[in-house]
Amino acid sequence: xxxxxxxxxxxxxxxxxxxxxxxxxxxxxxxxxxxxxxxxxxxxxxxxxxxxxxxxxxxxxxxxxxxxxxxxxxxxxxxxxxxxxxxxxxxxxxxxxxxxxxxxxxxxxxxxxxxxxxxxxxxxxxxxxxxxxxxxxxxxxxxxxxxxxxxxxxxxxxxxxxxxxxxxxxxxxxxxxxxxxxxxxxxxxxxxxxxxxxxxxxxxxxxxxxxxxxxxxxxxxxxxxxxxxxxxxxxxxxxxxxxxxxxxxxxxxxxxxxxxxxxxxxxxxxxxx
Amino acid sequence: xxxxxxxxxxxxxxxxxxxxxxxxxxxxxxxxxxxxxxxxxxxxxxxxxxxxxxxxxxxxxxxxxxxxxxxxxxxxxxxxxxxxxxxxxxxxxxxxxxxxxxxxxxxxxxxxxxxxxxxxxxxxxxxxxxxxxxxxxxxxxxxxxxxxxxxxx
Numbered sequence: 124x125x126x127x128x129x130x131x132x133x134x135x136x137x138x139x140x141x142x143x144x145x146x147x148x149x150x151x152x153x154x155x156x157x158x159x160x161x162x163x164x165x166x167x168x169x170x171x172x173x174x175x176x177x178x179x180x181x182x183x184x185x186x187x188x189x190x191x192x193x194x195x196x197x198x199x200x201x202x203x204x205x206x207x208x209x210x211x212x213x214x215x216x217x218x219x220x221x222x223x224x225x226x227x228x229x230x231x232x233x234x235x236x237x238x239x240x241x242x243x244x245x246x247x248x249x250x251x252x253x254x255x256x257x258x259x260x261x262x263x264x265x266x267x268x269x270x271x272x273x274x275x276x277x278x279x280x281x282x283x284x285x286x287x288x289x290x291x292x293x294x295x296x297x298x299x300x301x302x303x304x305x306x307x308x309x310x311x312x313x314x315x316x317x318x319x320x321x322x323x324x325x326x327x328x329x330x331x332x333x334x335x336x337x338x339x340x341x342x343x344x345x346x347x348x349x350x351x352x353x354x355x356x357x358x359x360x361x362x363x364x365x366x367x368x369x370x371x372x373x374x375x376x377x378x379x380x381x382x383x384x385x386x387x388x389x390x391x392x393x394x395x396x
Numbered sequence: 397x398x399x400x401x402x403x404x405x406x407x408x409x410x411x412x413x414x415x416x417x418x419x420x421x422x423x424x425x426x427x428x429x430x431x432x433x434x435x436x437x438x439x440x441x442x443x444x445x446x447x448x449x450x451x452x453x454x455x456x457x458x459x460x461x462x463x464x465x466x467x468x469x470x471x472x473x474x475x476x477x478x479x480x481x482x483x484x485x486x487x488x489x490x491x492x493x494x495x496x497x498x499x500x501x502x503x504x505x506x507x508x509x510x511x512x513x514x515x516x517x518x519x520x521x522x523x524x525x526x527x528x529x530x531x532x533x534x535x536x537x538x539x540x541x542x543x544x545x546x547x548x549x
Contacts, residue, residue: 125460145458152456153437155417162415170461194450214513218521219499221438223450224457 124167129174129254129283135167137256137279142167144281146190147224149217150233175283178202187285193222193240205289208243208297208314215239215299228282231264234272234332237309237370241333242325243297244285246314251276252284261286265325268332290318296387299327300379302370310371311379315387317343324384329363329376336362339384348392352378352385359384399463404472412459419443419454422469430470430494434523441522444495445469451502451521470494477501480538481531488526496522500536507540 124142126132136142145151145166155161169175175189178199185206187196193213196202203210216222216230216239230240231251241264249264253276262275264285269275276282294317301307312327322343324336338361342349349355359381365373400409403426412421422428422445434442436455443454446468477497481487486496496519503509503518515536516529524532 145461148456148458148461149438149453152417152458155415155455156436166414166458168458168460214517217438218441219502219518220441220444220451220453220521221456223447223452 124165125171126167126169127171129172129281132167132169132172133254133256133279133281136281139165140278141165142278144169144232146170146226146229147192149221149225150229169281183289185287185289187227187287189228189281189283189285190226191228191285193225193227194219196227197222206243206247206287208246208295208316209240209287211297212239212243212299212314215301227285231267231285232274232276232282234268234274235308236271236330236332237312237328238333239299239309239312239327242312242314242327244287245325245333245335246295246297246316246323247287247290248320248323250286251282252286253277253280254283255280259283265335268334271331273332290320293317294391298383298387300383308370311376311383313380313383313387315384324362326363326380328371329365329380331364334362338362343388343391346392349385352381355381355384397460399460401462401464402466404468414458414460416459417455418445418457418459418462418467421459422454422467428469428471432491432494434491434495439523440492441495441499442492444498444522446498446502449502451499453521470498473497473501477539480535480542484531484535484538486524486527486531486535492522492524492526496524496532500532500539503536504539510540 124135126135142165146169169190177188178191178195179186193216196209197213213222216225227240230238245264251262251264251267253260267275296315298313299309300311301309309328314325316323322340324339326336327333338358342358359377365376367373398411419433422431431445431454432442433455434440438453438456444451445454448466487493499519499522515533
């Protein structure tokens with residue numbers, strides 16, 4: 124289905140509960156010729172919904188559109204200054220060919236536990252803006268996922284935007300551990316921020332969904348410094364549930380997360396020690 | 397369905413199926429076989445074309461999405477675009493070369509990107525199994541220094 128505008132797209136999603144919104148296609152078209160069953164599905168093409176494309180700055184937030192791409196953010200100088208983790212993560216998604224097409228909203232609803240865009244959005248307290256014929260709904264990203272590929276989006280809802288509050292960050296880092304620097308899916312991803320709202324620690328590829336790590340966040344709030352990376356393992360174990368799969372083992376993921384976290388926060392803990 | 401687009405600078409209208417990928421439309425319907433299929437999953441970059449001036453993987457684009465847009469394929473480049481690659485030993489079997497040259501020539505059209513990105517990062521979406529990457533990176537650097545390449549229309 125080829126809607127010419129957002130209201131028409133919402134009508135289509137409301138009338139066909141199985142229809143799938145199609146943005147850049149970078150997930151949906153992977154190995155398309157052999158996914159015969161996918162050819163039977165109905166897709167709602169979002170490519171003509173121009174109002175969803177630009178990102179916008181207001182006095183207190185950055186608003187990504189439902190079709191804003193990674194490249195749009197990479198090329199926005201202010202995003203690099205104010206939300207550097209968005210740019211760091213975007214530059215590690217595939218390469219230019221994917222960055223030019225892939226959208227932040229698509230990354231959210233694809234709901235991969237190994238997503239690159241979602242951890243940094245979550246670490247910045249992003250809010251998902253959903254719209255349907257029944258109205259508008261906003262869901263904080265850290266409450267958006269309820270299980271593997273399960274999320275707070277009804278089939279008639281479209282992600283029309285992502286709101287990111289503008290804050291002063293005293294600390295922010297994004298780490299992606301993959302098999303190689305480009306074109307790799309994360310074995311472990313980690314986004315950490317500290318603002319007036321507190322610490323945010325978000326982990327990827329170590330649970331069925333991208334998730335915040337409340338036990339690690341609490342540890343950071345206390346300022347108590349670990350002696351070494353292994354001291355972090357019991358705390359991390361409260362927050363994550365990694366699996367063995369084609370890309371890595373659960374044991375490796377947990378140990379790498381501890382080491383990366385320790386390495387990144389050494390200076391912070393060093394000052395407190 | 398009927399669609400129209402601007403392909404390599406000329407208006408084109410054609411009938412497509414909703415399930416067609418841009419890669420297949422280019423190769424099998426329009427006989428523009430310079431664009432290659434490698435992995436079919438957006439990883440290797442052999443199928444790189446420009447969509448509204450940005451390099452994209454044509455294996456991941458439903459053809460209906462380019463209606464009304466501007467698409468350029470490797471056929472839009474001057475054969476001289478290959479010259480730095482031949483000189484630097486950056487070609488062997490040739491499967492990746494059309495995509496490599498497309499991304500390289502995009503960088504050449506946007507040298508300002510080198511203020512924030514390295515050639516290696518910008519070329520990371522084009523995999524080559526033959527040559528190693530040093531020759532490719534050298535060729536891009538040389539293309540950036542040189543002139544010509546883009547066909548004047």
